[in-house]
Amino acid sequence: MAYKVLLINPNARDLESEMRMLEERGLQMVGATCFKEAYDLLVKDGTIHVILTELIIPVKKRSKETLSGAELFGRFLAVRYEVNIFLFTHETDCAQFNTGGLINGYFHKGEEDFDDIAAKVKAEVISSKDRAPFFETLVEYARMDKDAWHTPGHSSGDSVKNSEYAGDFFRFFGENLFQSDISVSVPMLDSLLEPKGVIKEAQELAARAFNSRYTFFTTNGTSTSNKVLIQTLLKPGDAILLDRNCHKSVHYGVIVAGAEPLYLMPSVNNTYGIFGPVPKQRIIQSMDAALKAGKRLKVLILTNCTYDGLIYDIKDIVEQAHARGIKVIVDEAWFGYANFHRAFYPSAMAAGADYSTQSTHKTMSAFSQASMIHVQDPEFEGIREFFQENFNMQASTSPQYPMIASLDAARRQMAMEGYALLQRTLELAAALKKSINALKKFRVLELEDLLSDEVRNDGIRLDPTKLTIDVSASGYSSKEIEHLLLTKHNIQIEKSTFNTITVLITIGSNYSKLNRLVLALANIQRMSGARRESESAKTLRDFKLSLSRIRFLPRYAFYAASESVPMRDAAGRVATAMVVPYPPGIPLLVPGQLITEDILNALMTYRDYGVEIHGAPDGLLKVMTPAEEERLAGQGREMTPLELV
Ligand SMILES: Cc1ncc(COP(=O)(O)O)c(C=O)c1O
The missing domain is CATH 3.40.640.10 (Type I PLP-dependent aspartate aminotransferase-like (Major domain))
Known part of the structure; x- marks a missing residue:
């Protein structure tokens, strides 16, 4: 593997000859004469794995201002945490500079031992990131093809390989998985x-x-x-x-x-x-x-x-x-x-x-x-x-x-290509956002849309690879869009709320998938005609939630004697199981919590909207028996409520 090294030397002529020497020894080289050039290369070129630098370098070309030691290395790591940094300098007494423990090695320029540099740089990249010891050993073991006298019962696939009934299982997952x-x-x-x-x-x-x-x-x-x-x-x-x-x-x-x-x-x-x-x-x-x-x-x-x-x-x-x-x-x-x-x-x-x-x-x-x-x-x-x-x-x-x-x-x-992959993911996310917004009936939400007033000044940022799309102008509910995407366009999204859908752009996304999604949304937009926002979505939008106090430690409630009651009869009782409408996935009840009318109304609103409710099978809630409540209260197990803001 030819690793790419960013060599920094303020003297352009020396830089060129050093790069040549290292290229001849199998390293890929890019060069910079100041911090600014190096910084720009690190940002742009995700395939750089190593920095070979002087101890002191100018901030910009021909500028008197310099960066050195720990400050310089810290600045590199603030752009690309995963790069290995080596010193390549005439400076012999590095101890006098604070290097902050941030460098991986040192080469003395006067010695001109380029073989040593090439070998040590490669060795460091391999030992610190370009190897996968467990994966490699597993592959090695699988290739040994040993007779197995141990679990698992499929014995490297031997039990299924020629089976009339499980041969397809073997063929689908393949020999390597079984081995x-x-x-x-x-x-x-x-x-x-x-x-x-x-x-x-x-x-x-x-x-x-x-x-x-x-x-x-x-x-x-x-x-x-x-x-x-x-x-x-x-x-x-x-x-x-x-x-x-x-x-x-x-x-x-x-x-x-x-x-x-x-x-x-x-x-x-x-x-x-x-x-x-x-x-x-x-x-x-x-x-x-x-x-x-x-x-x-x-x-x-x-x-x-x-x-x-x-x-x-x-x-x-x-x-x-x-x-x-x-x-x-x-x-x-x-x-x-x-x-x-x-x-x-x-x-x-x-x-x-x-x-x-x-x-x-x-x-x-x-x-x-x-x-x-x-x-x-x-x-x-x-x-x-x-x-x-x-x-x-x-x-x-x-x-x-x-x-x-x-x-x-x-x-x-x-560690080897995360930066480059994420850079591409960010570019894809920006392109997807632009294309979706161009459709008019769909809009990718910005940070300002997502924040509520109480967190507006909290320094919160938005991860651009998670796109939340407002679908309300399409006239379809988010559930309908999710269904159309899946059944008509073969596209599975990550999640939805009553008027948004969320898609994740990951390191596995690509322009083909991106454009298939855009074309599918364009098709849905065309089919939507003069539809208006669904009424049920509005109901859910206006609903407010106020949670109730925890009467007993969840652990006591979880193990307490309990019974199942219909939702409408549960007010005033204590929950013994977690109840979670999904989405959004926030538990409305946890074990030990007092059940109030407010919470029951919220649960019923979710239920009527067709939201899946985990922890309430057949509309029944698991609650503590009155005798158990009395027993726990008698033992002083009731919790003093703490009013948090
Ligand atoms: C915030 C959060 N934490 C933890 C988990 C559980 O992760 P896993 O699916 O890897 O068990 C999830 C899963 O969705 C999650 O959303």
């Missing part, structure tokens, strides 16, 4: 539950790529990653501040940990039925209120970016939490690529958060369920064993190896 779907009894493939070999190495490479101290692979989605962290960081009775709109795995984690949830209401954009970020002041004031009330507040968890692509001013929030001794988990299920393009910086890790969880499968190239936990908590060593216990509690003892390999391969891809 690589092997059991944990193969030592050369390491153990996910106690990594010491190639999985450990793969995780270390991921930690480097994602800017964490430690990274752990999980094979049951970010749902598992979230539960592992919550169980690790919270003991029964500890409190956690969580966005009410966070993923249900967080709510389940709270139940298992026996923690006290302090819910933060997200901002709501009623015009489009979108739950946005939690207002910054609400987060800060709630931390203070909880601590003042004597709560054992240990953790703040937020989802960044939100499902609709709204990005918090996360660094400031992390600093505010840390100043109060509170750990921060950021659920980056939808934002795993944030460390690979400056359009999205900073990722949670770069912003100083203690933990982040990412669905590598959602937005990068890993298989479904493949997820990562990134750790930066300076106190992690003290809880590492407990973390491992919780990890083991949630993990399968038979993790799927192709899935682990996909994490390794997806990481390598992002």
Whole structure:
């Protein structure tokens, strides 16, 4: 593989001859004589993997102003975090300059050993990012074609290959999947539950790529990653501040940990039925209120970016939490690529958060369920064993190896070409936006449209790769459009609200898909004639939500004696299960919560609009029996309400 090196030398003539020497040794070269030129090349050319630079360089051509040492390297990393930086200089005493631990190596110019430079640069790129130790070992093992006297029962596909009834299963998935779907009894493939070999190495490479101290692979989605962290960081009775709109795995984690949830209401954009970020002041004031009330507040968890692509001013929030001794988990299920393009910086890790969880499968190239936990908590060593216990509690003892390999391969891809892929994704997103807006009856929402007033001054940004499209002018409801796209045009979108649809542009998108979507929308527009906005959409738009108090810890309620009652009879009772209209996916009820008329009205409005309601089978709600309520109250288990803003 010919790696591309950006060589920086203020002397243009020397630069040219050095480039030639290195090109002759198999490196691809681009050159710059000042920071500005180097910066422009880094922004434009995503295939640059390495920077070879002088210690001090002019900011611009012929300018007296210079940049050096840690400041210079920091500026490079602020554009492209994943590049390897080497010094190539006459300077012999680098220790006198503050290099901030940000460089990967040093070459002395006077020695003119270009063979050494070419060899070491290649070796560093390979050892730090261009390898996938687990994936490569799995391939090697599969090719050995060993006789299997262990699980899984299909024995490298032998049980299905010639079967009349399962041969199609084998042929569809192919030999490689069966050969690589092997059991944990193969030592050369390491153990996910106690990594010491190639999985450990793969995780270390991921930690480097994602800017964490430690990274752990999980094979049951970010749902598992979230539960592992919550169980690790919270003991029964500890409190956690969580966005009410966070993923249900967080709510389940709270139940298992026996923690006290302090819910933060997200901002709501009623015009489009979108739950946005939690207002910054609400987060800060709630931390203070909880601590003042004597709560054992240990953790703040937020989802960044939100499902609709709204990005918090996360660094400031992390600093505010840390100043109060509170750990921060950021659920980056939808934002795993944030460390690979400056359009999205900073990722949670770069912003100083203690933990982040990412669905590598959602937005990068890993298989479904493949997820990562990134750790930066300076106190992690003290809880590492407990973390491992919780990890083991949630993990399968038979993790799927192709899935682990996909994490390794997806990481390598992002470290090597993530910037270029994301650059292209951003260009595609801009092109798609322009084409959709040109259709007139469809409009891509801007940041200003998505924000509600309460978060307008919170420094929130929009991830341009998540496009929310207002479909109300088309006269079709979003559900009808979703249906038409799927059935008539073979296009599956990500989600919808009552008057919007959302599409994700990922590193796998391309101009063909883009234009198929535009043509499909143009066709729907033509068919819409003189239709008007549906009435049911308006009903949902005007509806307001006020949540009720939590009477008992979710854990007590979850395990309490309960009965099922029709929705209309449930007012005044205590929920023992989570009830979630989907979309939007925010739980209207969590175990332990008092059921009010307001909430029942909201549930019925959703139901009448045809929204799927999870947790209310046949319109019945699971509630605590009166005897159980009395028993728990008698034991002093009723919670003192904490009024959060
Ligand atoms: C914010 C958030 N966190 C976590 C998850 C769970 O991720 P996974 O599907 O990888 O289990 C999701 C899934 O949609 C999500 O939206």
